[in-house]
Amino acid sequence: MSTSFNKNKMNKETQEPLRLSPGVVFSACTNKENRSREQNTLDNVEKRDGMPNFKYMQNIYEMLHEHPEVSLREFKTADFVTGELEKLGFAVRTRVGGTGVVGVLEFGRPGEILALRCDMDALPLQENTDVPYASKNAGVMHACGHDSHMATILGTCAFAAQNKERLSGTLMAIFQPAEEIVVGAQAMLDQGIFAEKKPGRLVGIHNWPSLPAGAIGLQNGPLTAFADGFKVTFLGEGGHGALPYKTKDPIAMATAAVQNALTLAHRRMNSNHPQTLSFGMIQGGTSFNIIPSKVVVEGTVRTTRLEDQETMIALLHQAFAAGANLHSGEYVLEYRKGVPAVINNEIVVKELEHVFQTKIPEIPVVTQGLASLIGEDLAYFLEKVPGVLLLIGSGQENGISELHHPSFLVPTQTLEIGYKALTSIVEEYLR
Ligand SMILES: [Zn+2]
Numbered sequence: 416m417s418t419s420f421n422k423n424k425m426n427k428e429t430q431e432p433l434r435l436s437p438g439v440v441f442s443a444c445t446n447k448e449n450r451s452r453e454q455n456t457l458d459n460v461e462k463r464d465g466m467p468n469f470k471y472m473q474n475i476y477e478m479l480h481e482h483p484e485v486s487l488r489e490f491k492t493a494d495f496v497t498g499e500l501e502k503l504g505f506a507v508r509t510r511v512g513g514t515g516v517v518g519v520l521e522f523g524r525p526g527e528i529l530a531l532r533c534d535m536d537a538l539p540l541q542e543n544t545d546v547p548y549a550s551k552n553a554g555v556m557h558a559c560g561h562d563s564h565m566a567t568i569l570g571t572c573a574f575a576a577q578n579k580e581r582l583s584g585t586l587m588a589i590f591q592p593a594e595e596i597v598v599g600a601q602a603m604l605d606q607g608i609f610a611e612k613k614p615g616r617l618v619g620i621h622n623w624p625s626l627p628a629g630a631i632g633l634q635n636g637p638l639t640a641f642a643d644g645f646k647v648t649f650l651g652e653g654g655h656g657a658l659p660y661k662t663k664d665p666i667a668m669a670t671a672a673v674q675n676a677l678t679l680a681h682r683r684m685n686s687n688h689p690q691t692l693s694f695g696m697i698q699g700g701t702s703f704n705i706i707p708s709k710v711v712v713e714g715t716v717r718t719t720r721l722e723d724q725e726t727m728i729a730l731l732h733q734a735f736a737a738g739a740n741l742h743s744g745e746y747v748l749e750y751r752k753g754v755p756a757v758i759n760n761e762i763v764v765k766e767l768e769h770v771f772q773t774k775i776p777e778i779p780v781v782t783q784g785l786a787s788l789i790g791e792d793l794a795y796f797l798e799k800v801p802g803v804l805l806l807i808g809s810g811q812e813n814g815i816s817e818l819h820h821p822s823f824l825v826p827t828q829t830l831e832i833g834y835k836a837l838t839s840i841v842e843e844y845l846r
């Protein structure tokens with residue numbers, strides 16, 4: 416996957432002047448009416464409801480929201496994050512797996528290595544909001560809330576820098592590119608993100624609109640799906656539509672095979688574990704009266720357990736073979752295993768439950784019903800390091816509560832709750 420990075424293009428783009436440095440952007444903002452922002456520094460940290468770093472996070476969130484960049488092109492975002500981490504005293508590695516950034520802060524005393532991970536990319540989507548910090552990049556929008564993830568983790572990094580004297584061990588802040596196309600995490604691993612320092616625990620965050628803002632989601636076990644794709648080709652012999660008995664009809668094979676597969680998935684998969692099979696494309700033929708010689712069908716399989724993935728692959732073979740055999744043809748199945756499931760580590764889940772109960776008992780923690788069949792490449796990190804994907808509620812009663820929607824905005828409360836959760840985790844593991 417790392418081979419998909421176009422190095423020439425990257426170098427060319429990064430040579431352009433950076434417009435996402437805080438000073439430039441903030442001074443540009445002062446030209447607008449009713450808007451004033453301060454430069455982000457540790458010196459002007461403000462408190463809201465007794466919470467430090469809120470203004471810092473809010474400024475970063477709005478600025479990143481205003482300047483979204485799509486997957487693999489997070490150049491200015493990465494430069495901005497690098498600048499902030501350096502200001503906070505982190506040692507920073509850049510260009511890890513494309514545009515990825517890793518900040519490391521060592522505390523005075525030996526201890527655990529804790530990694531926090533967020534994602535940096537936005538989506539190719541035209542924003543439809545009227546907030547003053549709406550996207551300035553036409554056709555690009557932070558509609559998945561990755562801007563809020565970066566702001567929350569930078570806020571937590573500021574907290575760690577401010578409390579350096581009383582913490583121990585090491586904090587590693589991972590800013591991952593290309594989550595939306597699920598290649599960034601593996602690219603960072605391929606470039607040795609953990610070669611020198613391997614964390615003992617890793618916590619990734621994602622805002623979660625199906626949870627109300629103010630709540631946290633922490634569920635043991637599978638949280639997202641093994642997200643695979645497949646392409647099956649049915650091979651027969653074409654001919655005249657009026658003389659089907661002289662052909663081996665691949666359209667008949669494909670329709671029988673699709674029905675077989677859907678029926679088998681429905682009847683033979685264990686319904687106690689979430690999984691699904693969907694067909695998304697069927698192609699074949701050139702005219703109403705010509706039976707073609709081949710038909711291509713594509714689809715996706717989502718499962719939450721390795722054994723279900725294996726069973727589904729076996730069922731597809733059985734269904735497609737039956738469809739092809741029925742009409743004396745053949746089939747070729749190309750199955751592409753995609754991103755694996757995010758499986759939250761049981762021990763880390765228990766540790767974090769204890770942290771939340773003791774340090775932030777006022778915040779409700781939802782522990783059930785959070786699994787979905789989307790793909791999320793944090794899974795690759797969690798295959799290397801015990802950890803979790805922590806969900807931060809971002810649902811609002813009077814707002815759009817749907818990721819990837821052109822009107823979706825992360826409420827400010829999500830930054831506060833995410834900050835409280837992550838700083839309490841830092842305090843526990845790095846005390
Ligand atoms: Zn997304």
Ligand SMILES: [Zn+2]
Nearest residue numbers: 559561594621
């Ligand atoms: Zn996302």
